[in-house]
Amino acid sequence: MAVLSPEQTKPVEQSKAFDGESVAALLKEGVDGAVVSASSAGIVVQNDKLIATLQWLKQSPDLAYDYFNSVTAVDWPDKFEVVYHVSSTSRGGPPLALKVNLNDKENPVVDSAGSVYYGAIQQEREVYDFFGVKFAGHPNLRRIFMWEGFEGYPLRKSYKEAYYEQDRKPFETRWDQGHHIIIEDRVPWHDNVIYPKDFDPTTYKQIREIVRVAPNINEGDVKALKTQPVVVSIGPQHPSTHGVFRMNVTLDGETVMALEPIFGYLHRNHEKIGERNMYIMNTPFTDRLDYLAGMCMETGYVIGVEKLMGVKPPERAEYLRVIMNEFTRIVSHMFGGIGQVYSDLGAFFTPIVIYGLEERELIIDLFEAASGSRMMCNYMRFGGVWRDVPEGWLDIARELVDNRLPKVADEMEKYLVHNEIFDIRAKNIGVLPADLAVSYGVSGPMLRASGVKYDLRRADPYSIYDRFDFDVPVGANGDIYDRMFLRIKEIRESIKILRQALRDIPNGETMSIKKAYSFKTPKGEVYAHIEAPRGEFGWYLVSDNTTTPYRYHVRAGDFVNLATMEQMCVGHKIGDLVGVLGSVDIIMGSVDR
Amino acid sequence: MKIFPTGTLKGMWVIMRRFLRSYPNDISERRKAGVLFKTTPDTAVAAERASVQQQGLITVEYPEVKLKPPENFRFVPFLVYEPVLDAAGKPIVNAATGKEEIGYERCTACGICAKVCPPQCIWIVRAVGDDGKPKPKAAEFYIDIDVCMNCGLCAEFCPFDAIKMDNDYELAGYERHINHVYDLDTLLKSTTYYESIKPTDYAAEEAARLAKEEAKAKKPAAAAKTATAAASAAKAATPTMKSNAETDEG
Numbered sequence: 001m002a003v004l005s006p007e008q009t010k011p012v013e014q015s016k017a018f019d020g021e022s023v024a025a026l027l028k029e030g031v032d033g034a035v036v037s038a039s040s041a042g043i044v045v046q047n048d049k050l051i052a053t054l055q056w057l058k059q060s061p062d063l064a065y066d067y068f069n070s071v072t073a074v075d076w077p078d079k080f081e082v083v084y085h086v087s088s089t090s091r092g093g094p095p096l097a098l099k100v101n102l103n104d105k106e107n108p109v110v111d112s113a114g115s116v117y118y119g120a121i122q123q124e125r126e127v128y129d130f131f132g133v134k135f136a137g138h139p140n141l142r143r144i145f146m147w148e149g150f151e152g153y154p155l156r157k158s159y160k161e162a163y164y165e166q167d168r169k170p171f172e173t174r175w176d177q178g179h180h181i182i183i184e185d186r187v188p189w190h191d192n193v194i195y196p197k198d199f200d201p202t203t204y205k206q207i208r209e210i211v212r213v214a215p216n217i218n219e220g221d222v223k224a225l226k227t228q229p230v231v232v233s234i235g236p237q238h239p240s241t242h243g244v245f246r247m248n249v250t251l252d253g254e255t256v257m258a259l260e261p262i263f264g265y266l267h268r269n270h271e272k273i274g275e276r277n278m279y280i281m282n283t284p285f286t287d288r289l290d291y292l293a294g295m296c297m298e299t300g301y302v303i304g305v306e307k308l309m310g311v312k313p314p315e316r317a318e319y320l321r322v323i324m325n326e327f328t329r330i331v332s333h334m335f336g337g338i339g340q341v342y343s344d345l346g347a348f349f350t351p352i353v354i355y356g357l358e359e360r361e362l363i364i365d366l367f368e369a370a371s372g373s374r375m376m377c378n379y380m381r382f383g384g385v386w387r388d389v390p391e392g393w394l395d396i397a398r399e400l401v402d403n404r405l406p407k408v409a410d411e412m413e414k415y416l417v418h419n420e421i422f423d424i425r426a427k428n429i430g431v432l433p434a435d436l437a438v439s440y441g442v443s444g445p446m447l448r449a450s451g452v453k454y455d456l457r458r459a460d461p462y463s464i465y466d467r468f469d470f471d472v473p474v475g476a477n478g479d480i481y482d483r484m485f486l487r488i489k490e491i492r493e494s495i496k497i498l499r500q501a502l503r504d505i506p507n508g509e510t511m512s513i514k515k516a517y518s519f520k521t522p523k524g525e526v527y528a529h530i531e532a533p534r535g536e537f538g539w540y541l542v543s544d545n546t547t548t549p550y551r552y553h554v555r556a557g558d559f560v561n562l563a564t565m566e567q568m569c570v571g572h573k574i575g576d577l578v579g580v581l582g583s584v585d586i587i588m589g590s591v592d593r
Numbered sequence: 594m595k596i597f598p599t600g601t602l603k604g605m606w607v608i609m610r611r612f613l614r615s616y617p618n619d620i621s622e623r624r625k626a627g628v629l630f631k632t633t634p635d636t637a638v639a640a641e642r643a644s645v646q647q648q649g650l651i652t653v654e655y656p657e658v659k660l661k662p663p664e665n666f667r668f669v670p671f672l673v674y675e676p677v678l679d680a681a682g683k684p685i686v687n688a689a690t691g692k693e694e695i696g697y698e699r700c701t702a703c704g705i706c707a708k709v710c711p712p713q714c715i716w717i718v719r720a721v722g723d724d725g726k727p728k729p730k731a732a733e734f735y736i737d738i739d740v741c742m743n744c745g746l747c748a749e750f751c752p753f754d755a756i757k758m759d760n761d762y763e764l765a766g767y768e769r770h771i772n773h774v775y776d777l778d779t780l781l782k783s784t785t786y787y788e789s790i791k792p793t794d795y796a797a798e799e800a801a802r803l804a805k806e807e808a809k810a811k812k813p814a815a816a817a818k819t820a821t822a823a824a825s826a827a828k829a830a831t832p833t834m835k836s837n838a839e840t841d842e843g
Contacts, residue, residue, distance in 0.1 A: 165713075169708075169711075169713055170707065170708035170709075170710075170713065171713050173716075174704075174707040174708070174710075174713055174715060174716050174717065175702075175704035175707040175708065175715075175716075175717045175719070176702065176704060176717060176718065176719040176727070177718055177719075178707060178715070178716030178717045178718055178733070178735070179716065179718060179733065180716045180733075180735040180737065180774055182770055182774075277711060278709075280709065280746065281709070281710075281711035281746070282711075283744075284711050284742055284744035284746070285711060285742075354650060355611065358647075358650060362645060362647070365663075368662070368663055368665070368666060369663040369664075369665060370665065371665065372663075372665040372666050372667040372745055372758065373666075373667060373743060373745075376742070376743065376744070378744045378745060378746075386745075386749070387665075390663070390664070390665065396645060399645045400645050403645070404645055411607055414603060414604065414607055415603075415604040415607045415608075416604075417600070418599070418600030418603070419600045419601050419603075419604045420598040420600050420601050421598070421601055422600075422601075422604075423600075515749070515750070517705065517708065517709040517746070517750045518708065518709075
């Protein structure tokens with residue numbers, strides 16, 4: 001498996017060599033007639049040559065675009081544009097954008113990329129659900145967040161949501177004649193529900209057929225007892241599914257035969273809200289994505305808009321961002337990635353969750369003092385941060401980082417390593433091999449636990465991460481044990497970064513531009529991705545020179561990671577399922593968006 | 594599989610130590626306060642809980658004990674008014690209503706807060722004078738606090754320091770459509786209240802305002818420059834990081 005060697009971890013020079021134009025030049029030789037047009041932003045590819053192009057990009061030894069970041073679509077007045085982002089785990093560097101134009105707005109069809117990247121399968125369902133773009137050859141093209149009784153495709157520009165007011169905020173009814181109306185009075189419930197034609201909610205039955213999506217599962221693993229397979233629906237109201245996640249599990253005895261993740265119980269169409277919102281309004285909304293890592297979510301979005309605007313935050317703000325991000329990572333790993341897994345494996349809320357929570361309290365007290373809120377921080381701004389941290393804040397942070405957090409990490413390790421019970425429950429359970437992890441587009445600690453040294457802080461450095469000295473730890477087997485142990489190692493690396501950042505943080509301004517609540521961004525598009533505690537979170541923003549984004553897409557790391565559940569669970573006992581799900585470390589706020 | 598589970602025992606020792614660590618401080622603090630065998634919660638426990646030196650697990654017994662939120666803390670917005678002061682500098686209280694006389698509302702109904710609000714929960718009716726021209730004053734002002742997402746953008750972008758974020762987080766009620774839609778009457782709070790919850794911000798704003806007024810009184814360009822410098826310096830002031838151990842006597 002490709003592993004980044006130290007000299008490859010700074011891919012800035014290489015990434016210059018491969019932007020849209022240079023790849024297009026190579027592509028002209030590789031796949032005949034594929035390129036329609038190319039710019040540094042991306043390549044527009046012929047509709048029927050898409051799969052061949054992706055295949056070639058993946059296999060080309062120089063380019064090695066083996067990692068599938070995201071697929072989404074943009075609803076332009078005259079066409080649908082399907083946008084793919086692929087990157088390389090061996091080279092690093094920013095992702096390459098590929099686009100396909102679908103001019104038939106009535107019946108948009110494009111080939112499914114699922115045969116090249118397994119990770120595309122689940123995300124293509126999302127595109128189908130939101131835009132009605134059909135993917136030919138897709139194994140399971142069904143709605144993913146919405147149910148079958150939902151009429152329309154919500155991210156099309158023609159779609160109006162139930163409590164629709166106006167295309168863009170600010171709404172005119174709020175000022176200067178803003179007589180308050182309860183929204184339900186204006187649009188009463190029932191008047192805003194439409195079912196598709198030929199759909200009767202009273203006779204609706206949920207689809208129960210098993211669609212095996214995960215390839216490469218050894219069918220022999222499933223021991224055929226002569227019993228009838230039973231379909232068990234785990235969740236959405238189940239304490240171990242970390243929110244309102246649901247799995248339809250087909251069981252043979254106690255052995256998992258098939259597993260289908262079911263999403264959408266916390267779906268609120270974050271992206272549509274984001275397209276109605278002015279740019280600045282989205283910052284507090286991003287906190288609600290991964291609510292254990294609000295600071296990271298804000299950073300990702302703000303970096304994206306800053307790229308569009310062409311501004312850079314001042315030094316002190318950059319350091320503050322790094323400090324907040326790494327504190328967030330520690331909080332999130334301690335509570336979500338380590339503590340909750342213990343809880344899932346049976347140590348129910350006794351030891352480690354509470355120890356994690358103890359440190360979490362201290363860290364989010366710091367967030368509260370700096371930003372005003374514990375979880376929904378809303379601290380990042382375009383061109384800096386909201387305000388400087390209070391006096392004495394850095395001293396408390398230093399004390400925490402120097403004296404307290406390393407001890408807790410040691411303690412967690414002591415509790416984890418060589419614990420016989422834990423060994424039995426976690427080793428060789430939920431194994432995800434490295435090549436599959438890459439193909440599925442798995443990211444974050446899950447990917448690294450499988451042995452792929454791919455961390456965006458190193459591979460495609462954002463903010464000022466290229467200045468810090470830290471390692472990217474990797475696991476060996478990609479089982480539950482590795483994922484948890486890796487998170488402890490990552491906490492140590494975060495502490496290392498925090499020490500350097502708290503030592504070097506300069507004095508000065510925290511905003512580089514004048515704050516404005518309503519501004520236009522130049523036309524363009526950007527894909528900004530960050531290494532959040534739950535993997536790669538990417539923001540694909542398209543600007544049409546107005547105050548709101550034309551397209552606002554979030555690539556959620558844990559949503560993509562969940563696609564591997566079936567792969568990891570088939571052949572194991574149902575009791576292990578909960579542990580595997582815990583080790584994926586999901587937050588439904590970002591999975592369902 | 595080992596026969597003797599040493600690793601597990603080591604893990605259990607971690608738990609044991611943690612368990613033991615929670616109590617010595619607690620007991621000694623309670624003894625000092627003379628409440629060792631009472632259930633009365635001690636504020637010192639809360640102080641311990643918030644410090645980095647904290648050992649073990651400490652529960653703050655809300656609502657008997659409340660941690661004082663930091664100065665930057667924000668919950669729902671409120672509007673600031675300047676009270677009418679008597680000769681001694683104390684606000685005059687209206688005998689009939691039992692409320693302070695409102696000297697002047699800072700809000701000019703410019704609508705920036707309503708425009709920047711992400712969930713659009715602010716509703717403003719601008720006042721109209723007898724001549725039919727709009728006046729810089731809000732006739733009606735509503736905040737639907739069930740919709741409010743506590744982001745603080747309204748307070749951040751208000752050019753008149755008129756809307757600020759409150760620290761009061763106990764807003765639960767039995768009804769949401771009347772009690773949770775705050776009108777002008779509920780929203781208006783005095784500058785003295787604002788000063789009590791956010792002293793650093795208040796002082797900085799007052800300093801900036803004074804500097805501006807001085808510059809206006811003096812005159813042109815050079816003075817204005819120093820005033821803006823002073824104003825920006827004042828704006829940059831941040832609250833001191835006090836341990837939130839000081840508790841509100843609930």
